Amino acid sequence: MPAAPTKPLVALFVTCLVDAYRPSVGFASLRLLERVGVRTRVPRAQTCCGQPAFNNGDDDGARAIARQVIEAFRDVDRVVVPSGSCGGMLKLHYPELFDGDPLWAPRARAFAAKVVELGAFLLEQGLEVDAEYRGVAAYHDSCSSLRELGVREQPRQLLAGVRGLEVRDLTDAEVCCGFGGTFCVKYGDISTRLVSDKAADVLATGADTLLAGDLGCLLNIAGRLQRQGSEVRVFHYAELLAGLDPEQPAIGEPSP
Amino acid sequence: MSLPGLTPRKFKIQAQAALADPVLRGALGRARSGFVDKRARAVAAVPEFEALRDEARDLKRHALARLDSLLERYEAEVTAAGGHVHWAETAEDACRLIVDLCARAGARKIAKGKSMAGEEVALNAALEGAGFEVIETDLGEYIIQLADEPPSHIIAPAVHKTREQIAHLFRQHHADLDEDLTEIPDLVNEARRVLRQQFLSADVGITGANLLIADTGSHVLVTNEGNGDLSSTCPRVHIVIAGIEKVVPDFAAAATVLRVLARSATGQAITSYTSVFSGPRRADDLDGPEAFHVVLLDNGRSDMLGSEFREMLRCIRCGACLNHCPVYTAVGGHAYGAVYPGPMGSVLTPLQWGLREAGDLPNACTLNGRCATVCPVRIPLPDLLRRLRSRAHRDALDGARNRRLLAAWVWLARRPGWYRRLSGLGVRVLRWLGRGKGRVSRLPLAAGWTGGRDLPLPEGRTFFEQYRKGRRA
Numbered sequence: 001m002p003a004a005p006t007k008p009l010v011a012l013f014v015t016c017l018v019d020a021y022r023p024s025v026g027f028a029s030l031r032l033l034e035r036v037g038v039r040t041r042v043p044r045a046q047t048c049c050g051q052p053a054f055n056n057g058d059d060d061g062a063r064a065i066a067r068q069v070i071e072a073f074r075d076v077d078r079v080v081v082p083s084g085s086c087g088g089m090l091k092l093h094y095p096e097l098f099d100g101d102p103l104w105a106p107r108a109r110a111f112a113a114k115v116v117e118l119g120a121f122l123l124e125q126g127l128e129v130d131a132e133y134r135g136v137a138a139y140h141d142s143c144s145s146l147r148e149l150g151v152r153e154q155p156r157q158l159l160a161g162v163r164g165l166e167v168r169d170l171t172d173a174e175v176c177c178g179f180g181g182t183f184c185v186k187y188g189d190i191s192t193r194l195v196s197d198k199a200a201d202v203l204a205t206g207a208d209t210l211l212a213g214d215l216g217c218l219l220n221i222a223g224r225l226q227r228q229g230s231e232v233r234v235f236h237y238a239e240l241l242a243g244l245d246p247e248q249p250a251i252g253e254p255s256p
Numbered sequence: 257m258s259l260p261g262l263t264p265r266k267f268k269i270q271a272q273a274a275l276a277d278p279v280l281r282g283a284l285g286r287a288r289s290g291f292v293d294k295r296a297r298a299v300a301a302v303p304e305f306e307a308l309r310d311e312a313r314d315l316k317r318h319a320l321a322r323l324d325s326l327l328e329r330y331e332a333e334v335t336a337a338g339g340h341v342h343w344a345e346t347a348e349d350a351c352r353l354i355v356d357l358c359a360r361a362g363a364r365k366i367a368k369g370k371s372m373a374g375e376e377v378a379l380n381a382a383l384e385g386a387g388f389e390v391i392e393t394d395l396g397e398y399i400i401q402l403a404d405e406p407p408s409h410i411i412a413p414a415v416h417k418t419r420e421q422i423a424h425l426f427r428q429h430h431a432d433l434d435e436d437l438t439e440i441p442d443l444v445n446e447a448r449r450v451l452r453q454q455f456l457s458a459d460v461g462i463t464g465a466n467l468l469i470a471d472t473g474s475h476v477l478v479t480n481e482g483n484g485d486l487s488s489t490c491p492r493v494h495i496v497i498a499g500i501e502k503v504v505p506d507f508a509a510a511a512t513v514l515r516v517l518a519r520s521a522t523g524q525a526i527t528s529y530t531s532v533f534s535g536p537r538r539a540d541d542l543d544g545p546e547a548f549h550v551v552l553l554d555n556g557r558s559d560m561l562g563s564e565f566r567e568m569l570r571c572i573r574c575g576a577c578l579n580h581c582p583v584y585t586a587v588g589g590h591a592y593g594a595v596y597p598g599p600m601g602s603v604l605t606p607l608q609w610g611l612r613e614a615g616d617l618p619n620a621c622t623l624n625g626r627c628a629t630v631c632p633v634r635i636p637l638p639d640l641l642r643r644l645r646s647r648a649h650r651d652a653l654d655g656a657r658n659r660r661l662l663a664a665w666v667w668l669a670r671r672p673g674w675y676r677r678l679s680g681l682g683v684r685v686l687r688w689l690g691r692g693k694g695r696v697s698r699l700p701l702a703a704g705w706t707g708g709r710d711l712p713l714p715e716g717r718t719f720f721e722q723y724r725k726g727r728r729a
Binding site: 014016018019021022023024026027030031034042044045046047048050052053054055056057058059061064065096143144147148174175176178179180181183184185186187188189190191192193194195196219220222223224226227234249251252253254255256 | 268271272275582583586587619620621622623624625626628629639642645646647648649650654658662663665666668669670672675679682683692693694695697702703704705707708709710711712713714715716717718719720722723727728729
């Protein structure tokens with residue numbers, strides 16, 4: 001007798017920025033995963049994907065963190081990430097880091113095959129969006145989503161289901177916002193120039209809201225908009241998809 | 257070659273100066289949109305462009321795998337055509353060889369076509385130091401020669417100059433010009449008028465080469481002004497300087513490279529002039545030089561060939577990575593303090609000068625990856641930049657403070673329990689500093705961030721703290 005098909009077990013890779021700065025994105029992700037009917041798990045042994053080490057030349061440090069992540073997510077069917085940047089690290093760079101390692105290369109590849117960006121997964125699972133947001137949102141594509149993971153249309157398709165929401169594209173949608181991980185503090189002046197251009201692009205759309213799928217970009221652009229005194233509200237797209245509590249402060253707004 | 261007064265060591269300071277220059281910002285802004293939009297249109301008009309990039313990558317890869325035999329074949333064919341091939345292991349060797357060739361030709365005046373290899377070895381300084389009069393004949397190079405500045409872009413050397421600045425330079429340097437010209441065609445005509453005399457009176461012409469063709473001993477030169485042709489054919493002696501990686505087996509391969517080169521560089525299907533030269537003037541030729549020399553430059557390329565940076569040798573110097581780089585388009589070329597700026601330069605310069613001298617350049621990149629998506633030969637520039645960061649870290653060149661912070665962070669990231677406790681504490685401290693506001697505009701130790709933007713603060717307890725207490729949605 002064939003076994004009853006079990007629902008896939010999906011683990012959430014929370015990301016260090018969501019953990020510290022914007023837990024709402026993590027809980028919104030869990031709500032959305034529940035809604036597509038998968039079993040969810042949040043492995044405790046996760047901290048960060050290791051990009052700060054990897055992008056600053058510490059390959060050994062990055063590998064040590066990668067091994068820990070791969071171990072922590074060994075027993076799940078899929079690994080869902082609410083970030084293109086961390087997703088790119090897990091999916092593309094983990095296998096590179098272990099290239100030629102007889103034990104860890106196959107593990108890294110098997111792990112990478114399970115990794116999927118949140119929006120891409122929700123669309124694949126046929127999420128029926130049931131949310132409302134009265135506003136016009138500019139959508140910012142993170143460089144990693146766009147170029148490492150090929151995630152562009154998925155979040156837009158999902159957001160099209162949000163009642164009352166109009167989504168607009170930025171003119172220079174393919175240009176980096178200047179976050180770049182540690183780049184934004186190491187080269188603060190250059191980073192500020194880039195994010196100023198991005199903020200101007202956001203304002204030029206006439207939108208009252210900015211959405212993106214990467215918290216790094218969101219903190220960066222929100223910080224610049226707010227420094228300029230802009231009223232544009234900034235959210236991760238998952239927060240809107242999951243149904244925003246009217247009381248929920250946007251990124252950078254005072255919270256109780 | 258190091259640029260006068262500029263050095264990669266001072267990238268950050270030079271970048272700050274560039275950011276504060278409104279005239280430069282205007283010039284760079286116009287150049288950025290021009291290059292990027294034109295390339296996009298040119299690429300969109302060729303449905304098979306992505307396949308062409310694959311083809312160009314593969315043929316360059318293949319040529320590099322048998323570089324030695326291709327170069328030998330090229331040398332044999334040049335010699336058979338009556339030309340001479342000289343091998344320069346270093347920049348100094350190249351300069352000495354060319355100075356000697358000019359001296360032996362009894363030259364006084366030298367007309368130069370634009371050559372990045374020439375810039376790389378600081379050829380002008382060497383020639384002028386030896387007493388020759390050197391005239392740059394590419395309009396952009398001519399402008400920056402008048403301004404006594406280095407190029408700021410590998411295909412548009414004067415891209416940082418505004419029309420007004422150029423008009424002013426011409427009036428300063430052209431004795432018989434008594435007004436500032438305001439229209440671009442007038443400026444071009446003025447340069448043409450002055451340069452025409454120089455081609456006719458030069459003894460030696462020096463040009464670069466975009467491609468060397470092994471099986472015929474020819475080289476291909478692309479320009480939009482025809483100055484390369486005049487520099488090659490008018491003077492008595494023609495000297496070509498080219499990196500050894502420029503060689504391809506045959507014209508079929510060259511054609512593929514040319515198809516991606518012009519589109520990537522200037523958004524043209526083909527440049528105004530695509531010229532093929534083979535040896536000196538033959539008995540029945542109507543024009544051409546009496547003597548023809550090629551100086552093949554190594555200058556670190558052989559080392560690259562045998563290293564994890566071999567892919568960089570595919571570079572065909574189109575400049576697309578510069579035009580699509582947010583950092584380059586924000587600070588311009590001079591900030592890099594080296595002949596090759598932007599992403600390709602941030603790979604090449606540390607490899608040629610050493611990480612100790614140029615170690616900051618690979619870090620001056622957000623790793624956004626746009627350069628790699630436009631590179632006509634698919635060089636994985638962000639990966640190469642990251643590899644240079646790894647080398648700098650391996651050799652402990654990344655600064656004691658950075659290393660300590662990184663080591664502490666890695667230690668913490670490997671211990672989830674400690675990590676949770678400390679991140680929970682950090683979040684509380686940040687929120688306390690914010691005093692109920694959602695953001696701070698100043699934060700100790702975070703001036704890099706807060707100099708130009710507020711720092712949004714954590715919204716509450718960390719995700720894991722809430723999750724541990726039972727929150728699930």
